[in-house]
Amino acid sequence: MSDFYTPQLDPLHPTRHLAALDTPFGPRAVYDSVSFCNRCGSCQQACPTYLFTSQETFSPRGRNQLVRLITEGKLKLTGENRTLAEQALNTCLLCGRCTQACAGKIPTAEHMLELRRTLRSQPLPRLLFKLLSCRASHPHTFARLVRTGLWLRRIGLLRVARTCGLTHLPGLNWLNHADDILPAYPVRSDRDAWREALADHPTVPTLLYLPSLEAEFLMPSLALSVLHLARQKHRPFVLSNVSSGLFAYVYGDLRQSRRQLRRLILRHGAVQNGTLPLLTDSVDVYLFLRRAPQLFAPWPRWQKKARQFAKHVVFVTDFLPAKALSAGKSARVRLDSGALFAREGTPFDQARKILKTHFKKNFVECLYKDADVPAFGYNFVRGNLGEKICMSAVRSIARTQTGTVFTLSGLSALELSFYLKRFYPQAQADHLARLNG
Numbered sequence: 001m002s003d004f005y006t007p008q009l010d011p012l013h014p015t016r017h018l019a020a021l022d023t024p025f026g027p028r029a030v031y032d033s034v035s036f037c038n039r040c041g042s043c044q045q046a047c048p049t050y051l052f053t054s055q056e057t058f059s060p061r062g063r064n065q066l067v068r069l070i071t072e073g074k075l076k077l078t079g080e081n082r083t084l085a086e087q088a089l090n091t092c093l094l095c096g097r098c099t100q101a102c103a104g105k106i107p108t109a110e111h112m113l114e115l116r117r118t119l120r121s122q123p124l125p126r127l128l129f130k131l132l133s134c135r136a137s138h139p140h141t142f143a144r145l146v147r148t149g150l151w152l153r154r155i156g157l158l159r160v161a162r163t164c165g166l167t168h169l170p171g172l173n174w175l176n177h178a179d180d181i182l183p184a185y186p187v188r189s190d191r192d193a194w195r196e197a198l199a200d201h202p203t204v205p206t207l208l209y210l211p212s213l214e215a216e217f218l219m220p221s222l223a224l225s226v227l228h229l230a231r232q233k234h235r236p237f238v239l240s241n242v243s244s245g246l247f248a249y250v251y252g253d254l255r256q257s258r259r260q261l262r263r264l265i266l267r268h269g270a271v272q273n274g275t276l277p278l279l280t281d282s283v284d285v286y287l288f289l290r291r292a293p294q295l296f297a298p299w300p301r302w303q304k305k306a307r308q309f310a311k312h313v314v315f316v317t318d319f320l321p322a323k324a325l326s327a328g329k330s331a332r333v334r335l336d337s338g339a340l341f342a343r344e345g346t347p348f349d350q351a352r353k354i355l356k357t358h359f360k361k362n363f364v365e366c367l368y369k370d371a372d373v374p375a376f377g378y379n380f381v382r383g384n385l386g387e388k389i390c391m392s393a394v395r396s397i398a399r400t401q402t403g404t405v406f407t408l409s410g411l412s413a414l415e416l417s418f419y420l421k422r423f424y425p426q427a428q429a430d431h432l433a434r435l436n437g
């Protein structure tokens with residue numbers, strides 16, 4: 001990066017922001033990065049929110065111009081301007097489709113997060129935000145709260161609250177959505193097997209497994225499938241109920257995210273001098289951790305550590321067998337590429353290759369602009385728009401008569417399963433790690 005002054009989005013609070021974004025063309029300040037947008041519009045048709053609204057403000061080009069005008073001081077964030085900016089940024093799925101379609105690989109999703117940090121905007125309902133933030137600050141309390149919530153749901157308390165209309169109170173609507181998409185209370189055998197896996201500490205581990213929140217608490221069968229795959233070549237140690245920093249990166253504060261990431265880097269470094277691979281089952285976590293160095297640009301010592309750490313992060317596709325083991329390959333399958341920030345590169349290419357090898361002609365190739373489920377709990381933020389986007393994914397699945405849709409994150413599998421059950425029950429969704437059951 002040049003030493004010349006570049007305008008800042010929020011010059012009074014530099015530590016709330018990334019000093020430089022990691023782009024395929026090297027590190028760039030946010031202003032430089034938005035300035036590279038030449039308004040060509042190649043990204044417009046790839047953006048789900050633009051396709052549904054047909055409004056420039058909800059397109060990648062419009063969003064980039066908004067950030068540029070704010071950074072140049074030509075647009076003051078007051079009154080209507082602020083409302084418009086908040087709408088533009090809170091509707092962005094952070095899906096990275098625009099970056100894939102853009103010749104300059106402009107990271108619009110990262111620009112949106114920077115704007116969110118400037119506005120200090122909190123799109124998640126307050127109670128949900130508090131609950132999820134608790135995972136990093138008080139992991140034991142968090143685990144107890146989630147288990148209690150699932151148990152209360154099992155005994156029907158949520159149904160009663162729904163019938164009484166309590167879930168329509170302001171800030172509680174997300175409970176309906178959570179109740180719709182979350183699986184039933186995990187079965188006893190899975191819970192027991194997972195507890196055993198957590199108690200089994202290998203004396204000399206050869207791999208660290210960082211289960212995602214959904215795999216650990218809602219879908220222990222997914223976490224067990226990942227462990228089963230990892231055990232074929234490794235002795236994995238499970239980092240239970242540990243936050244990667246992604247939640248704070250997207251919904252919270254960058255400083256919290258850095259703190260959590262530092263903790264994870266230190267924890268990784270404490271085992272075998274930080275030489276072990278760190279396995280994750282969520283493509284969102286994978287993409288975030290691989291870009292960990294960009295969070296530490298002003299601190300060279302930490303950036304160096306983060307670079308070392310990022311090299312060791314691996315995704316579960318690395319452990320899937322190249323040869324097909326599953327029977328019953330007559331149904332058509334496809335890959336749901338719903339992810340944060342990116343939709344091309346290693347895990348996506350690997351996943352396509354694996355599915356093509358396993359299912360040959362029955363693998364349905366998707367166009368880059370085919371709809372898929374919004375990632376990382378978007379539906380909790382934007383119920384209506386999220387539902388429209390999910391429905392267009394379901395239509396596209398029905399049009400291609402797909403039988404199984406594989407996702408690269410447990411949460412995407414849960415959301416898609418919910419919509420498929422309601423509108424196209426002939427198809428089902430599952431995480432790719434469960435390819436062989």
Ligand code: SF4
Pocket residue numbers: 036037038039040041042043044060061064098101102103104105106108
């Ligand atoms: S983000 Fe890229 S594709 Fe979209 S208008 Fe700007 S330069 Fe063109």
Ligand code: SF4
Pocket residue numbers: 046047048049050059060063091092093094095096097098099108109
């Ligand atoms: S990240 Fe996704 S939703 Fe946001 S501007 Fe880009 S394509 Fe549109």
